[in-house]
Amino acid sequence: MMGASNTSLRWKLSWQLSLVFTAVVAAVALGLCYYATLIRSPNVALEDRVGPAIVEAIMRDAEGRFEIRDTPLLASIREHNPDLWFVAATIDGATASYGDVPAAYAGLISQIHLVKDADIRGPGGSGEVVSIDDVETALGEVRFMIGGSSGHDWPYLTILRRMYLIYVPLVAMALPAIFVAVPHIVRGALSGLSDVVRKAPEIDPRRPGSRLPVENVPKEVVPLVVAFNAVLERLERQFQARQRFLVDAAHELRTPIAIMQTRIDGMVEGEERRRLLDDVARLGATAEQLLDFERSGHATDLHETVDLVEMARTVVADMAPLAIAAGYEISFGSEVDRLVRQGSPSALPRALGNLVSNAIDHGGNAGVISVSVSAAGEIAVADQGKGIAADLQHLVFEPFYRVTPRSKGAGLGLTLVKQIVSNHRGRVTLDSSPAGTTFTIRL
Template identity: 65%
Template structure:
């Protein structure tokens, strides 16, 4: 047994792919800005936090109130890891402490460090050393540091990402839910018209003439598919019309030879063979008429005239009562109301009721009662007291040319025509059958 593959959702596919693209773009922008910042900012940006943290913890004043740096573990570790490290730390009042060998190019700045809050010093002809000035808050107040000589300056890009997270993290926190909520809604709205077209396509009936799918509002990527589908519908409709014309013409042409045969048989001497031939010709004539009814009903246009269901059923019973009585039945007509008006075809609805009664006459076992009844709600019911229809055949008796037994009377078009007429009137046909008889109801 083949396993059925699940159909991928275009809405879901577009939603998550677009969301990932937007997230990738936002991430690329953040990383790109960080790279750009690393290119224009001091290479010391990655080690600024290390030295400012160490000196912030080491800054203090001695008993005389002089500025000094305590030898704390963080500061010792920094000196150990960077043998070329140098710095000048100064308070805002000009007191300063230095460490290491300050390059000659920056020596003149040592006594001016307290004047700078932030600086990036590089590009001097006299040295390749890059110096920076940073401002840090300590226990004794503000301290400004001129430093350089780091052996490993780290990764400036990562330092910028770590330092600017208060900017992009809230942005992502707000943007990501918005993306995952907004993109699916946008995609759903873009595909809404496609869903409408799919619903309309599912409602198209096999014999529904002129049915086409709307192209307006359809995305241009999907429009060719809809246009191609409409073209297919048009071709199928043209072929169906050709078939209908052929069947109607064939049924018309059959009338003439059938009438000639009936005339010749009528001229034969009375006897069993003559009666058998007359029955065969009558059956052939009825089949031709049913073919005409079947195809004409498909082209019916008088579906909105006012009709009285009670009058239609009463007339059918009166017309077919002699035939039913001659076949061995009793026939009755019952109605809960005097009149039930509906909009429908005054030519097609009598044919539907007549076919139900004829079906009861043909298959009711030539005995019992045939009852035609009308409810106040507009339900027309035809019931017989025959042996019933086997359960395996009950769903098939409304198919064209289907007969429960191959040698049964009729061509198998009667109930199919009933179903078609009722469907054209947006009604329903129901069947109940058992050993005590069959009941077929039309609801309009």
């Protein structure tokens, strides 16, 4: 079971890569702005503030002369830049000035209307920076030369604001890559790992050759998959060794059991002879159940067509003489006339027969043993015995466990049932009370 700290690797890589991608886009935009501050005029922030003020301040007087009136906005800008000056020029060469224009730049006034953008440095290392820019006004395009910056304006933010035409489309193009391309790339990179995750639950030591795939698995994960496959190989060898031992032991037991049976049959009739016969029968049943237990793990006919109704009816008919002899009534019922499933025609009857035998052994030798088939594919075997204590119910499917210590069984019957049903991708459940016990096979 995954703990609360387990997170999706795909999700983690996706959001981390998306974050990196976003950070790169932001760094590019910020870097471009920084580079622009190195090559653009330091007056760019001042230009950004003075331009709208010029649009508001320029006008033509009653005689048509081009002039600049002092507005509150210009006054506010000049309050922060006491040395502010600029010269505005229309395209036809009309000019108007604001502030004290340095003599070094007075000769450029007549040329302003010819220059759209310029960065002019003061003569003689004075350090003053003058720039030329343009704005659209009610009088048409106006170009202005500006200087006298106090240096308090930060050009970086101005450039960042002006460059939205570059980084906004860049971000718009990056978003699909972040939310579509990155998860797609991560999903493709982890596809091999997804195959491993999908294959892992199907691993079964009883099925030789079951291994996790290493194709398309990320190189960093391959050693883990290889190590896991090595563990599977060792488990498979040990499992096969155990199977061979149990099968050989069960076969070897048959001969001495048969010899004991023959010798006991020659004994004089009496209580001791009957007790020995019961013991030998129990040994024989144990040996046969061991063989059945191992054979069920190697079933190869799990995908044949089986009619559950006909199978259950046949098992009830075969077990009826034993049930009646033990003091029971036995009944069979089905919600449908025919119910076809994929399964083993040899293993499924054996599982159902074991459930009926279990009911005969533990049903109290009285009442009714009922076998029923539902339309949903469930086969139920119910008895009217004393039931199984709640604290013991989880043990009944364990190998060699017997609810009644002196039971004639070997304790493998229900284990065999569980194994056969598991091989068919089904499950067997138990419902028990003092009124009786019901085992249900769900396929």
